[in-house]
Amino acid sequence: MDSAFGLVGDGFAILAADASAGRSILVFKHDVDKIMELDSHKLLGGSGTPADTANFTEYIQKNLKLYQLNNDLNLTTKGAANFTRGELAKALRKGPYQTNLLLAGYDEGCGPSLYFIDYMASLAKVNFGAQGYAANFILSVFDREWTPGLDVAGALEIIKKCIHELNTRFLISQPNFVIKIVDSSGTRVHEL
């Protein structure tokens, strides 16, 4: 039921995720933050089975922290994405994590980047992406609206359109969304 989606703009990347948690016909709460801050310049949005998502994203976050402590160096977004994919791949034939991810990050050299990682450990660097049922609706919006070099305002407009599309056409009601931006100065939450 989770919706997670994001896109890359000029010097930044945006991730958005719905904020509802529920099971079957019951909604527990509407203020869940499904976008984890992996480090100062990386965001990981997870969708899928709630326990797996929480467990796996925490595991990745702590391992990245360990890397940083051991080596006095932050891993690049590409490195983190490949590490994450590797962990999913290792678990795939044993006890797979049913987690679909969008990893957004900013690196000094190459700027913002967005990686699509699904539960079967596929990895793709993308300009925009969506996970969950939402993808069926949102990708069309992105296809139509996304251009390279968007500014923050333009990107937020597109995000708003995505949310509107979900509210109009998606069966599951998702009243709240959490939006986070990552750029050269780090990660921040954006209130719509």
Next chain:
Amino acid sequence: MGDMNFSLTTFNKTGKLLQIEYALNRVQQGKMSLGIKATNGVVIATDRKVSSVLVDDAEYVKMQNITPSTGFVYSGMGPDFRVLTRNARKAAQKYFLTYREVQPLAEVVRESALVMQEYTQSGGVRPFGVSLLAAGYDKESGPQLFQIDPSGAAFGWKATAIGKNYVNAKNFLERRYNEEMELDDAIHIALLTLRESYEGEMTEFNIEVGIVGEDGIFRILTPAEVRDYLDEAN
């Protein structure tokens, strides 16, 4: 009862690990290697003299790439160096498989230093009879030069020398080194330093010079290139 395996490297009364001291002695008997870090790159150089004219030295290369942007050279026992190189390369490939990125020099050094230390504390083995010089260029940290001793201790250097006559060489380097040196100057100084302690005539065929510059590619200079630098140094 094959479970027991005790370390051969044990402390003496004065707190010394003699096996490591002896390993360092072995290093000091080895042919000289040196390295200099410049603002835009690192140069390492080594004495590559062969013992006899009968030696077919076409395949004899002392410097080795570990990753495309890092190179190792040694003073001491060649066979021990081979083991460490192999180990470091495997570790670097493992890193690449996980992160799809080239392992940074500091981590390459850490891996090798760890292995060398293990051999001073594991059962039934002796320390490696080499000191390593590791040169590399990262985007994050720029040019770096490291030395790793048989004890597993690793040091970052601006300029250093190991092997025979290393004390004289380091004194020479101390006088000649300056922080603003660029790679070309560093190569020049490296050759002068090497020649100071060289027995016999130093030519482009009996030394080896490796550089890594801002392009991040470690490579060994061709004899022709070394010849040019040698001519300048005359």
